[in-house]
Amino acid sequence: MNIYCTSALxxxxxxxxxxxxxxxxxxxxxxxxxxxxxKYSIGELLEHIAMICIADSLISDGASxxxxxxxxxxxxxxNPNEMKDALVKNYQSLExxxxxxxxxxxx
Numbered sequence: 273m274n275i276y277c278t279s280a281l282x283x284x285x286x287x288x289x290x291x292x293x294x295x296x297x298x299x300x301x302x303x304x305x306x307x308x309x310x311k312y313s314i315g316e317l318l319e320h321i322a323m324i325c326i327a328d329s330l331i332s333d334g335a336s337x338x339x340x341x342x343x344x345x346x347x348x349x350x351n352p353n354e355m356k357d358a359l360v361k362n363y364q365s366l367e368x369x370x371x372x373x374x375x376x377x378x379x
Contacts, residue, residue: 274378281367284325288363291321292356303352315350322355323347325362329369 295318303315312320330343349355
């Protein structure tokens with residue numbers, strides 16, 4: 273496995289683990305808070321973050337804007353447990369994908 277890929281996956285895993293720990297410390301009412309009225313709530317941001325590993329994987333596979341719109345409209349994580357589970361599951365999916373690549377495919 274490419275050392276750069278391994279390093280990147282380790283950094284992503286660290287971020288996922290840290291975000292899961294942060295979610296566990298939030299109270300239910302925290303998910304509704306917004307830094308300002310025109311910004312996403314903490315819950316909406318966490319829902320988006322939970323999708324990033326899969327969304328980026330789709331984009332790297334050449335998904336079109338329409339395909340990405342379909343993906344975003346079909347995925348929803350509405351509570352902290354769903355968000356935590358999705359973060360971990362989606363990271364594992366990304367890791368499995370990149371761990372299966374040969375050195376040439378990674379380049």
